[in-house]
Amino acid sequence: MYAVDPRRSTSAQWADVWMGIDVGSDIALANTVGREIIRAGLVNTEFVRRATTGFEEYAEAVEPFTLAEGERLTGVPADLIASLAHDYARADRAQLCWTLGITEHHSATDNVLALCDLSLLTGHVGRFGSGLVPLRGQNNVQGGGDMGALPNKFPGFQDVENDDIRAKFDARWGVSVPPTRGWHLSQMFDAMEHGELRALYVLGENPAQSEADTPRAVHLLEGLDHLVVQDIFLTKTAQLADVVLPAALAAFESEGTVTSSERRVQRLRPALQPPEGARDDLEIICELARRLGSDWGHPSAEEVWDECRSLSPMHTGMRYDRLESLGGIQWPCPSEDHPGTPFLHGRLWAEDPDKRGNPAPFMPVAFEPPLDELSEEFPLRLTTGRRLDSFNTGVQSNGYASPLRRPETLDLSPEDMASLGVGEGEVVRITSRRGSISAPVHLERSLRPGLAFMTFHFPDQVNTNVLTLDTWDPKSGTAEFKATAIRVERLPDAVGAAPVLETAEAG
Amino acid sequence: MTTLAPAPTPVALRRRIELSIDGEAVTVAEGTTILQACRTLGIEVPTLCYLETLAPVNVCRVCVVEVEGSRALVPSCSRPVAPGMVVRTGSERVRTSRRMVLELLASSVDLSTAGGDVHRWIDEYGANADRHGPAGGPTARDRAHAGHHEASAVGEAATVAQVVKRDNDQYVRDYSKCILCYKCVEACGEEAQNTFAIAVAGRGFDARISTEFDVALPDSACVYCGNCIGVCPTGALMFVSEHDLRASGEWDESRQEVTRTVCPYCGVGCNLELHVQDNRIVKVTSPLDHDVTRGNLCVKGRFGFEFAQGG
Amino acid sequence: MDLRTIDASPSAEERLAVDSVLGAPESGWFGGERTPLDGHVAIGGLSLAESRRHLLLxxxxxxQARVGSISPAGLGYLATxxxxxxAEAYGVASAYALFSFEPTPSVVVHVCDDVACRAAAGGDPTDELAQRHGPAGSGTAVTWWPSPCLGHCEHGSAALVQVAGVRGGRGSIAPFAIGDMDRLVAMGAELDVEDLAVPxxxxxxxxxxxxxLLRRVGQVDPAxxxxxxxxxxxxxxxxxxxxGPAGVIAELKDAKLLGRGGAAFPTGAKWEAxxxxxxxxxxxxxxxDESEPGTFKDRVLLDHDPYxxxxxxxxxxxxxxxxxGFVYLRGEYPVAARRLEHAAAEARNRGLLGVDVMGSGLTFDLxxxxxxxxxxAGEETALFNSLEGRRPEPRNKPPYPVDRGLFDKPTGVNNVETLLSVLDILAVGAAAYAAxxxxxxxxxxxxCLSGRVEHPGLYEVPMGTTLGALLEMAGGVAGGRPLRAVLMGGAAGSFVGPGDLDLPLSFEGVRAAGTTLGSGVVVVLDDTVDTTAFVGRIAQFFRDESxxxxxxxxxxxxxxEEILGRLAAGRPLGSVDxxxxxxxxxxxxxxxxxxxxxGxxxxxxxxxxxxxxxxxxGAPQGNGRNP
Incomplete structure (x- = not known):
């Protein structure tokens, strides 16, 4: 196992090799690996010939990424990059797994494409045990997309801009769905800024704390004509709202389905009575529809699901009782006798060209370092992330007494703590090109000099996202949370205090 | 490499093995254990250290059976069947060993919160803990040095009684109830969590589950996944909520409903079994037969439910 | 693994001790100084950790030798x-009696109070010690603890001395008299175990x-x-x-050599498998790992004929x-350890170990x-676990060692006497041996004759020699007193009585009599020995060694152990029955x-x-014979 992460995380401790790349150099690493696989003659040429297009363009695009160049761009020694390339290409089965370290960059989609290219190069896709595995951070982030919570998709990833598809939905729903795509989250905030978006209905999100460049997000939310928030808590966003709709907790208090990382649709069942006044999301939405002049009745969760199955071919076979007896089903599941699909893209291996279908295109991508450049003024690279026992902005996780919990800190390498002259627990000022906050310092040996780390689990204590850059990936709409340039300064009343570094030697 | 064919999914095309259990012929797949073969015949074999999601450690020895040609009894949980094997599960030898294993445990361990089966077996096999003498009191077992021991007071039956360890807000460790089945160590280690916060330390009657130098859990590698609680057969490891409700006499399983749902946190899709009493979650388990995590959870799924009940 | 290291800094001594075995740290991640490269690379992982785990013991x-105990910081550094x-490292370490986890006096004297020395002393050999030097575990510079058999049974008393320090280590004293303890207390930390006379x-x-098997003992220079x-x-x-291999295996089969470890498994068949x-x-x-109480034959052979x-x-x-190959030697044999190490080094220097053994082109080292x-740890699968750096717990069998033994690979394992018998077979030929x-x-x-016998010591006799003849060679019961019983085979063996002197000492002979040769233990008890206390010590032994x-x-x-305590005190629970x-x-x-x-x-x-x-x-139960 190779772990690629700027920090030597817990997962990286498992790895045979940990590669501590410079933040945001993922494409440089992937392209260097790709070039080395080609150079060493380890390309799965049969697979590439039969199942892909664009290899020549890809090979040309990665040609500048020599091992030496890869080392220069990523900070990882060339020989290790070469061994990664060789081991990955030679492995009988190999997976590339990733989380937000790949996607919370301005080049999020390109980062993913660079990895897809490697899987095509080696044929590590569409086979049992080989593939591309994006690990989802929320229990239903996959399901949200599946159900059409995307600007341009109906449930089942059916394109809103496709007339035939739209006609199917129009007929079933008895309405005329607008033929153009909507906005994604980052575009919505831009639209608010330009005055094009004046009213917002937020369900179960807390953008006032979770968005990058928080002051701007709050300012824009405050500027709306009308803000409706439906949540189980009076979140910071809900506090800005004109109307708050108290909701039952989806996971424990209502009926429905969620879809996990592996595309497995599973049933939720209510275990608790919701608090007085809180209502099921489904009930609220139907009631809202009724008041807006469209009576949808009082459908059960299963009835809503059955409608979805009738419109989304990849969900068609997922009857409730089948979800129950099979312990969930992985899409696509096109019919009620279909067992579900443990892995995708197996068609690329079909002998029969008709079954193989369209070849998978190589998508060469260019490397561009993080936008928030390091400078003399902002010399440290801050990257953000999660801790095991906490969850996002802490709305759910801060309620339980986790024995692992410690408050927000600015994690620094022992070397940086020494050169800054700061001690464990000392509160310092952290400044980026967007704003400034203060937080206590924590010594963290998993960090190298020049690299700092914070979470955003405790926004009420330290609002980390004041610092982050909200420039987003034009393709996915994700902001570059992972790469911020900062400087750290001692607070005036702390100057002169003796730095405490007794744990620096700890094995 | 230029393999083009998809790697085959492992398929169980195993040889069939014929054997006899209690005089009845049975045919099972190669690799089946004697225990599994007994279960296909509906023969109950008691188990304590066995769990279908863990590799058998065969240490409790309550599942022993007689196999013709074998000098000693054989642990059915781990021994694979062999062609022509003749197994007896109810012979006097087998019953004596099972009775004695239960008796030795009942005389040295507090089994008051062990599962109902354990008490039924104690009755069925006629295990009598009392004939080993009155139970000895609590001792400081965590400092026992291998090979050094004082003989217990004449007339007393030594026990593993000791002070309850309560060093964090989520679960308690009452090793007076520990039968040393190794399951928690396996679940914390390579069978599930791979955290290795605990191990078996010491030896002999002084063997115990321990962190390094018996440090408190917050000073150990523990990540509070609670997978150890999930596999503990005796209630030695217990949610604080359950422990306190039991202490106050309010724990009442007849008033509890168990609902299976999906964890509200990350995207793995772990299934939760919420144990609810009086509209409050009092314990969280995970189904062993669900193949996403086979009974295992993380700290958030196991303990992170307070937000749902207003603190 | 969620490795969380112990948050304490090791002392310089602890670092040196660990590094003396493991070499200098490879990187800042595993105990060394952090370098810029460490910021970008760590080579580790489970497979590497598994491959190094055998260095734990x-x-x-x-x-233990350098510092006198295993401290949290020392163990933490080693684990890193x-x-x-x-926790795993602690679990392993705490299964062994020779490691301590609290600050300990720099000299610890382990005094044998086991069956052979008990029989020789006619009582608890540590009673006088406790009176003169305080109870077990007392003392600030020098302390003592009772110990299971130390393998010097022919002397009737023995001690293992553990000294902590730069020249720390272990040494043996046998026979061990109260005056020896006085001297040790007087010397304290000045003691150098290498200066102790070889017993x-x-x-x-x-x-x-x-x-x-004994022909070179005392006749060759072991160095x-x-x-x-x-x-x-x-x-x-x-x-x-x-x-060649097939020829050697044929010789062993023709010689009908059976293992001397207790199970009497045919050696040729094992090697062939x-x-x-x-x-x-x-x-x-x-x-x-000769640890059966009353056994000292390996010590004699390895101290005096290590090659x-x-x-x-x-x-x-x-x-x-x-x-x-590995020699797994019990930790209580420091002299044998030094001599075997020396012998192996010499053999290596002379081309008898290593890449080209005796010019054969074959590789073997140990x-x-x-x-x-x-x-x-003397149980073969527990021994493998011990060598691998795991707790010395026996594995379930099958699989047997010949299929999956050390490091899960096919492994042959024989005890010392069996291996030395192979030398003899190859020297004289199978036919001569089988005769x-x-x-x-x-x-x-x-x-191994010990206890109340006139001339205790290690004897070698042809299989089938009677017990009576063997006792006669050793001069009979000490002082001509009446024979009460003979413990055959050690703690895992059984007693025979004065009526069993015609017992032929062969595998089939003892099997017919319901007893065992075991590891060759013959502890002689006369009418002065408190046999209840003697048996109680054996019960205590198993309680301690399980x-x-x-x-x-x-x-x-x-x-x-509890029941024997009650019977000895005459306070049965309910009736004696x-x-x-x-x-x-x-x-x-x-x-x-x-x-x-x-068990x-x-x-x-x-x-x-x-x-x-x-x-x-003293009322016998049943017919008095072994079943």
Whole structure:
């Protein structure tokens, strides 16, 4: 196992090799690996010939990424990059797994494409045990997309801009769905800024704390004509709202389905009575529809699901009782006798060209370092992330007494703590090109000099996202949370205090 | 490499093995254990250290059976069947060993919160803990040095009684109830969590589950996944909520409903079994037969439910 | 793994101790200074950690020897160096008696109070010690603890001295008198274990010409390879290379050699099974974890004829296709450890170990590893776990070692006497060897005579020699007193009585009599020995040495000790018959349901003593014979 992460995380401790790349150099690493696989003659040429297009363009695009160049761009020694390339290409089965370290960059989609290219190069896709595995951070982030919570998709990833598809939905729903795509989250905030978006209905999100460049997000939310928030808590966003709709907790208090990382649709069942006044999301939405002049009745969760199955071919076979007896089903599941699909893209291996279908295109991508450049003024690279026992902005996780919990800190390498002259627990000022906050310092040996780390689990204590850059990936709409340039300064009343570094030697 | 064919999914095309259990012929797949073969015949074999999601450690020895040609009894949980094997599960030898294993445990361990089966077996096999003498009191077992021991007071039956360890807000460790089945160590280690916060330390009657130098859990590698609680057969490891409700006499399983749902946190899709009493979650388990995590959870799924009940 | 290291800094001494075994740290992630490269690279992971784990026990020894205890910081540093979870390292270390986890006086004297010394002393050998120097564990610079058998039984008293410091280590004193303790207390930390005199070996037949396994003891210089060769050493290896593996195995089969470890498994068949196993690599282990109370034969052989084991293990390795061998020596034999290490180094220097053994083109090398005070580590699968850096707990069998042994690979394992018998077979030829002894028990056998015998010591006799003849060689019962009983086979053995002197000492002979040769223990008890206390000590031994893995042995040995305590005090629970019924039930569950031979034999002596009326008021139970 190779772990690629700027920090030597817990997962990286498992790895045979940990590669501590410079933040945001993922494409440089992937392209260097790709070039080395080609150079060493380890390309799965049969697979590439039969199942892909664009290899020549890809090979040309990665040609500048020599091992030496890869080392220069990523900070990882060339020989290790070469061994990664060789081991990955030679492995009988190999997976590339990733989380937000790949996607919370301005080049999020390109980062993913660079990895897809490697899987095509080696044929590590569409086979049992080989593939591309994006690990989802929320229990239903996959399901949200599946159900059409995307600007341009109906449930089942059916394109809103496709007339035939739209006609199917129009007929079933008895309405005329607008033929153009909507906005994604980052575009919505831009639209608010330009005055094009004046009213917002937020369900179960807390953008006032979770968005990058928080002051701007709050300012824009405050500027709306009308803000409706439906949540189980009076979140910071809900506090800005004109109307708050108290909701039952989806996971424990209502009926429905969620879809996990592996595309497995599973049933939720209510275990608790919701608090007085809180209502099921489904009930609220139907009631809202009724008041807006469209009576949808009082459908059960299963009835809503059955409608979805009738419109989304990849969900068609997922009857409730089948979800129950099979312990969930992985899409696509096109019919009620279909067992579900443990892995995708197996068609690329079909002998029969008709079954193989369209070849998978190589998508060469260019490397561009993080936008928030390091400078003399902002010399440290801050990257953000999660801790095991906490969850996002802490709305759910801060309620339980986790024995692992410690408050927000600015994690620094022992070397940086020494050169800054700061001690464990000392509160310092952290400044980026967007704003400034203060937080206590924590010594963290998993960090190298020049690299700092914070979470955003405790926004009420330290609002980390004041610092982050909200420039987003034009393709996915994700902001570059992972790469911020900062400087750290001692607070005036702390100057002169003796730095405490007794744990620096700890094995 | 230029393999083009998809790697085959492992398929169980195993040889069939014929054997006899209690005089009845049975045919099972190669690799089946004697225990599994007994279960296909509906023969109950008691188990304590066995769990279908863990590799058998065969240490409790309550599942022993007689196999013709074998000098000693054989642990059915781990021994694979062999062609022509003749197994007896109810012979006097087998019953004596099972009775004695239960008796030795009942005389040295507090089994008051062990599962109902354990008490039924104690009755069925006629295990009598009392004939080993009155139970000895609590001792400081965590400092026992291998090979050094004082003989217990004449007339007393030594026990593993000791002070309850309560060093964090989520679960308690009452090793007076520990039968040393190794399951928690396996679940914390390579069978599930791979955290290795605990191990078996010491030896002999002084063997115990321990962190390094018996440090408190917050000073150990523990990540509070609670997978150890999930596999503990005796209630030695217990949610604080359950422990306190039991202490106050309010724990009442007849008033509890168990609902299976999906964890509200990350995207793995772990299934939760919420144990609810009086509209409050009092314990969280995970189904062993669900193949996403086979009974295992993380700290958030196991303990992170307070937000749902207003603190 | 969620490795969380112990948050304490090791002392310079602790670092040096660990580094003396593991070398300098590879990187800042594993105990070294952080370098810029560490910011971008860590090479580690489970497979690397697994491949280094076998160094745990040697490194624990180094810490104990240098610092006198295993501190949290020391263990933390070691765990970091090995990328091993600290709880696992602690779990392993705490299973051994020779490691301590609290600050300890720099000199610790382990004084034998086990069966042979107890029989020789006619009581508890530590009583006087406790009166003069305080109870066990007391003392600030020097302390003492009672110890299970230290393998110097022929002297009737013995101590193992553990000294902490730069020149720390272990040394033996035997015989051990109260004056020795006075001297140790006077010297305190000044003591250098290397200065302790090497205990003599009592081998009454030495130089008599009739011995085979013992023929070089006392006749060769144990430090000199030339001396060994001059006495015929390495001729057997030469012959083995000439015969080739198939030829050697045929010789062992023709010689009908049965293992001397207790199970009497045919050695030729075992070697053949390893040699034929297609899985690679193969390993061969010499089991020198001689810990059966009353046994001292390995100590005598390894202290005084160390090259013989090196040669024999080399033959075993090249015959079974193993390129790597281990000698697992009990930690209580520091002299043997030094001499074996020296012998192996000399052999390596002279081309008798290494890449081209005796010019054959074959590779074989070995390492000497020391136990740390755990009888159970002598069980072959527990021994593998110990070598691998795991808790010395027996594994479930099957699989057997020839299929999956050390590091899960095909492994041959024989005890020292068996291996040395191979040398003899190759020296004289299978036919000549098979002509010695009985048709089913060929060759000679070593017997460790101790207790109330006139001339205690190590004896070698042809298989089938009667017990009476053996006792006669040793001058009979000391002082001509009446014989009460003889403990055969050690703590896992059983008693025979004055009426059993015609017992032929062969595998088939003792089997017919319901007893065992075991490891060749013969402890002689006369009418002055308190046999109840003697049997109680054996019950205590099993209670202390059980690994604790399985319920029958873990709790059963505790309960057995309790019952014997009640019987000795004359305070049975209920009637004596109730207690005897309980003992019988314990005997059955331990024999039938324990994982390994320790538990399966833990009640053997007790039941035998009951049958012979050696417990309490002396009324025999049953017919008095072993079943």
């Amino acid at each position: 040697p490194a624990l020894h180094a810490l 160096r090995l990328d091993l979870p600290p 003599l070996a009592l081998v009454p037949q030495a130089g008599a010409g009739s011995t085979r 000199s390879l030339d001396s060994y060769r001059a006495a015929g050493g390495y001729r057997s290896l030469r012959r083995a290379l000439d015969l 390893v040699a034929r196993n297609p899985l690679r690599p193969h390993y061969f282990v010499a089991n020198a 013989a084991l090196i040669e024999a293990l080399t033959i075993a390795g090249i015959t079974t296709g193993a390129e790597k 390492e000497v590893r020391q136990g740390a005070g755990a009888y159970i 010695i002894g009985t048709p089913d028990s060929t060759g000679t056998r070593l017997f 690994c604790g893995q399985c319920v029958p042995c873990r709790v059963g040995t505790q309960r057995q 109730d207690e005897l019924a309980l003992l019988a039930d314990l005997d059955q569950v331990m024999r039938d349901a324990s994982i390994c031979g320790l 399966q034999t833990a009640s053997s002596v007790v039941m035998s003593a009951l049958r012979r009326g050696l417990i309490g008021n």
